[in-house]
Amino acid sequence: MDEISDNTFIEVHGSDVSNDDPSLLTIVLEVSPEGWFNIKDQTSIMDVVKSLLVFLNGHLSLNNSNQVAFVLSSPAGSKFLYPDTSKTYEEIPLNVTSEETVENSNKSEELSFVTKGMYRQFRVVDETVLSGLSQTMSDITHAQDDKVTGSSRLSGALSLALSYTNRMMKLDQSISTTTASAISSAANISNKESSTAGASSGTNANSYGTSRMKSRILVVTPNDNEDIKYISLMKAIFGAQKMKVAIDIAKLGRKDSSYLQQAADATNGVYLHIEKPLGLIQVLCTAYFIEPSIRPLMILPTNSNVNYKASCFITGKSVEIGYVCSVCLCIMSEIPDRMSCPTCNSHFDEKLIAKLKRKPVVKKRKLDNGSSESSTPAPEA
Amino acid sequence: MESDDEYKGSSPSSRGSFSDSDGEGVRRGIKTANPASRNANDKKGANGAYAWEDEYQRTWDIVKDDDSGQTLESLIQNMIESRKKKIMKNPTAPYQRGIIRTLVVVIDGSSIMLEKDLRPNRFSMMLSLLQEFVVEFFDQNPISQLGIVLMRNGISDVVSDVNGSPQFHLDKIRQLRGKQHNRFEPKGDPSLQNALELSRSLLRYNFGNNINDTKNSKEILIIFGALFTSDPGDIHKTISSLVKDNIKVKVIGLSAKVAICQEIVNKTNHTSNNFNNPNYGVIMNESHFKELLMDCVVPLPITVEQQKEIEASKSVPLLKMGFPTKVQPTLSSSSGGHSLDFIQICACHSGSRTENGSDAAAIQQSSSVIGYRCPQCSSKVCSLPTVCPICGLMLILSTHLARSYHHLVPLVDYEEVPVKGSYPSSFCYGCLLQFPEGIENIHKDSKEKLETMSSSRYRCKKCKNDFCIDCDVFVHETLHNCPGCENQ
Numbered sequence: 001m002d003e004i005s006d007n008t009f010i011e012v013h014g015s016d017v018s019n020d021d022p023s024l025l026t027i028v029l030e031v032s033p034e035g036w037f038n039i040k041d042q043t044s045i046m047d048v049v050k051s052l053l054v055f056l057n058g059h060l061s062l063n064n065s066n067q068v069a070f071v072l073s074s075p076a077g078s079k080f081l082y083p084d085t086s087k088t089y090e091e092i093p094l095n096v097t098s099e100e101t102v103e104n105s106n107k108s109e110e111l112s113f114v115t116k117g118m119y120r121q122f123r124v125v126d127e128t129v130l131s132g133l134s135q136t137m138s139d140i141t142h143a144q145d146d147k148v149t150g151s152s153r154l155s156g157a158l159s160l161a162l163s164y165t166n167r168m169m170k171l172d173q174s175i176s177t178t179t180a181s182a183i184s185s186a187a188n189i190s191n192k193e194s195s196t197a198g199a200s201s202g203t204n205a206n207s208y209g210t211s212r213m214k215s216r217i218l219v220v221t222p223n224d225n226e227d228i229k230y231i232s233l234m235k236a237i238f239g240a241q242k243m244k245v246a247i248d249i250a251k252l253g254r255k256d257s258s259y260l261q262q263a264a265d266a267t268n269g270v271y272l273h274i275e276k277p278l279g280l281i282q283v284l285c286t287a288y289f290i291e292p293s294i295r296p297l298m299i300l301p302t303n304s305n306v307n308y309k310a311s312c313f314i315t316g317k318s319v320e321i322g323y324v325c326s327v328c329l330c331i332m333s334e335i336p337d338r339m340s341c342p343t344c345n346s347h348f349d350e351k352l353i354a355k356l357k358r359k360p361v362v363k364k365r366k367l368d369n370g371s372s373e374s375s376t377p378a379p380e381a
Numbered sequence: 382m383e384s385d386d387e388y389k390g391s392s393p394s395s396r397g398s399f400s401d402s403d404g405e406g407v408r409r410g411i412k413t414a415n416p417a418s419r420n421a422n423d424k425k426g427a428n429g430a431y432a433w434e435d436e437y438q439r440t441w442d443i444v445k446d447d448d449s450g451q452t453l454e455s456l457i458q459n460m461i462e463s464r465k466k467k468i469m470k471n472p473t474a475p476y477q478r479g480i481i482r483t484l485v486v487v488i489d490g491s492s493i494m495l496e497k498d499l500r501p502n503r504f505s506m507m508l509s510l511l512q513e514f515v516v517e518f519f520d521q522n523p524i525s526q527l528g529i530v531l532m533r534n535g536i537s538d539v540v541s542d543v544n545g546s547p548q549f550h551l552d553k554i555r556q557l558r559g560k561q562h563n564r565f566e567p568k569g570d571p572s573l574q575n576a577l578e579l580s581r582s583l584l585r586y587n588f589g590n591n592i593n594d595t596k597n598s599k600e601i602l603i604i605f606g607a608l609f610t611s612d613p614g615d616i617h618k619t620i621s622s623l624v625k626d627n628i629k630v631k632v633i634g635l636s637a638k639v640a641i642c643q644e645i646v647n648k649t650n651h652t653s654n655n656f657n658n659p660n661y662g663v664i665m666n667e668s669h670f671k672e673l674l675m676d677c678v679v680p681l682p683i684t685v686e687q688q689k690e691i692e693a694s695k696s697v698p699l700l701k702m703g704f705p706t707k708v709q710p711t712l713s714s715s716s717g718g719h720s721l722d723f724i725q726i727c728a729c730h731s732g733s734r735t736e737n738g739s740d741a742a743a744i745q746q747s748s749s750v751i752g753y754r755c756p757q758c759s760s761k762v763c764s765l766p767t768v769c770p771i772c773g774l775m776l777i778l779s780t781h782l783a784r785s786y787h788h789l790v791p792l793v794d795y796e797e798v799p800v801k802g803s804y805p806s807s808f809c810y811g812c813l814l815q816f817p818e819g820i821e822n823i824h825k826d827s828k829e830k831l832e833t834m835s836s837s838r839y840r841c842k843k844c845k846n847d848f849c850i851d852c853d854v855f856v857h858e859t860l861h862n863c864p865g866c867e868n869q
Contacts, residue, residue: 077868077869078864078867078868079868080813083813085807085808085813085815153867153868155862155867156864156867156868157868159811159856159860159862159863159864159867160811160864160868162860163811163812163852163855163856163860163864164811164812164813166812166851166852166855166859167811167812167813167814167851167852170851229867230783231783231786231790232862232867234779234780234783234784234786235783235786235787235860235861235862236860236862237780237783238780238783238784238861239859239860239861239862242520242859243859262779262780265707266780309704309706309779310704310779310782310783311779319704320703320704320706320756321701321702321703321704321756321757321774322701322702322703322704323699323700323701323702324699324700324701324702324782325699325700329782329786331702331779331782335699348699353699
């Protein structure tokens with residue numbers, strides 16, 4: 001039992017009190033043809049989406065005011081499948097229209113497990129996601145080749161998910177101020193004023209702390225490709241970190257993705273590399289179902305070694321020891337031949353490069369550093 | 382100060398201020414219908430009864446438009462617009478900044494800081510703002526370091542050493558304000574010279590030293606409540622040595638401008654004009670205080686001189702950095718390699734830090750849980766960023782570097798879509814918020830009214846997607862990613 005009572009978990013204990021606040025769950029599903037082709041022996045998109053829909057329904061059933069969103073990230077771009085702006089959900093519950101839409105859109109077996117008798121909220125979500133998905137699928141199959149085999153658009157999908165999350169958090173805040181009692185609402189207003197003033201001068205973490213809506217993002221991706229928009233992905237991660245939105249990662253496929261590991265690690269999310277996706281729904285319900293507010297109290301599946309490798313700007317490969325341009329912080333795995341930074345074109349100090357290139361000098365530099373370090377603080381008492 | 386005293390002393394004034402702050406946002410442009418009834422000191426209500434017998438009034442319902450015809454909505458709209466304009470001030474052209482900064486914050490702990498013009502008093506107000514500042518500072522300058530110095534009773538004390546960990550500073554600040562009888566209670570006179578000398582010696586030692594000195598920007602931020610300084614020697618000598626060390630000083634005054642501060646600021650920042658120096662601000666109110674403080678978070682642009690220096694040598698330094706792997710030794714039983722009860726000791730905390738016993742112990746404990754392994758020599762360190770104590774390689778998380786990217790590659794501003802009869806978009810691209818419909822027959826409206834109307838759409842110049850104002854602010858202040866451009 002020693003593993004379970006490890007002090008890693010005790011350290012984060014008691015930071016939040018769990019309560020019945022509503023929470024928003026955004027699922028980002030990446031549909032890169034290559035990634036799904038690679039795992040076609042194990043699972044299919046349809047199976048995974050079925051599991052995800054069960055997962056979404058489970059989330060909706062936990063609390064009446066829970067919210068869900070579904071973002072599809074395809075090489076052609078990302079878009080929301082749910083909520084879908086082209087539909088008004090008030091019209092769906094009539095049985096006749098829903099049957100019609102089911103029959104009209106496509107009679108494929110995709111929608112067969114969405115039955116008439118389902119709980120309305122579940123059905124609205126399921127139908128919208130499935131019809132949107134089949135629409136995108138047919139778009140992809142008819143699209144040009146160059147559009148299909150692009151690099152991952154995950155950063156865009158995350159940005160969409162985050163801006164939607166931002167709105168839901170703000171929305172919830174405004175509701176709570178109108179329903180709250182007079183005094184607390186007055187306090188809230190003054191709080192709001194100060195927080196807006198704060199937000200105007202740079203980003204303010206506090207303005208998110210007051211909102212009651214909890215939210216998290218679950219990314220499901222089979223993509224083994226390390227070709228990712230590094231900078232924008234990083235920016236998205238920081239945005240999530242600031243908003244205290246956990247990014248959970250369910251990585252299918254063969255390899256670990258070090259960038260997604262970093263995403264989960266930085267936002268206190270769960271990262272799991274699911275090598276056998278057959279029992280996906282079980283994994284989803286055990287590892288990812290826990291709300292962020294009670295995560296400190298639970299023992300989460302942790303991955304012991306997070307690789308904080310950076311991405312080389314020239315080659316796109318990940319680097320452990322690299323060179324960093326001091327102007328633009330561009331990361332390079334090797335010193336470029338041109339002696340200049342590939343992104344900002346500033347020339348590097350030749351003496352320094354010569355120093356870095358000389359192999360045995362490492363030892364000498366260490367000596368130099370030692371002496372300079374000891375000598376600097378000494379004078380000027 | 383005893384809590385009882387504080388309560389008695391401040392209770393009448395705080396009640397008065399409550400009624401002030403209550404309507405503050407509204408009174409700027411709008412007269413309230415019945416200001417007398419809202420005065421807490423006037424116990425008679427509007428209908429002649431005592432205030433507590435009065436019917437409950439919702440003050441926001443009795444707000445009346447003032448003569449200029451501004452409604453509450455339009456005021457709020459203006460506030461939003463002004464926020465928006467603040468973002469517009471952000472430069473969109475990338476330029477070099479001193480990314481690796483070392484900042485010493487000098488705070489005033491003299492007796493004048495007990496003044497109650499800021500609530501509850503200047504000192505605790507400053508400390509609570511400082512806490513926010515520390516968090517924000519490390520958020521935006523992840524590879525920078527910070528130290529805090531207190532001017533009190535004619536001398537200056539180090540509150541927290543120059544260090545890269547926000548939690549460390551927050552703990553120290555909490556100690557300052559925490560206890561009733563703490564030894565840091567504001568007292569005596571401030572001494573600028575002592576504080577500057579101490580800060581200067583703190584700044585001489587920082588972690589970037591052995592890599593490259595020019596890359597570091599050394600800064601001092603003084604929060605100065607008093608109007609005088611009592612110094613042991615010639616402060617002008619201190620100023621010239623600050624100039625020599627290339628240390629930049631910023632001052633935030635809490636009461637009025639002081640000539641000596643102006644001189645310090647002008648000389649250390651190499652600016653000649655006496656007034657309107659952006660580095661010396663005097664606060665007008667609480668939110669202005671916060672604004673001034675938060676302005677110091679953004680990395681400084683490289684000065685003209687440094688620019689010349691760089692251009693003269695036609696070269697910039699290249700830094701060698703290592704990106705270590707995070708290890709959780711006690712948990713890695715599944716991946717093999719370490720047994721569960723194998724204690725790991727980090728390489729960075731030896732006996733050198735044991736002067737402060739409890740701190741060192743705490744760090745040691747946490748280091749046995751999570752550490753980072755240097756990719757070059759495989760020694761373990763417990764916190765980042767740092768310089769590897771064994772091989773001298775600068776260790777950093779890639780996330781630390783990436784956090785500064787938005788300063789280097791700023792996002793393009795969105796521009797407001799002009800008011801038209803109809804628009805191609807009906808939903809915000811980012812958050813799916815429904816936009817208001819286009820307004821037909823706008824020609825009938827006067828020109829003035831046209832200005833107050835807005836299409837509520839803000840379009841990215843690159844991807845031509847429309848966003849709402851909330852998404853615009855969010856994208857530019859928090860996310861720094863245009864969702865539309867990312868999906869192209």
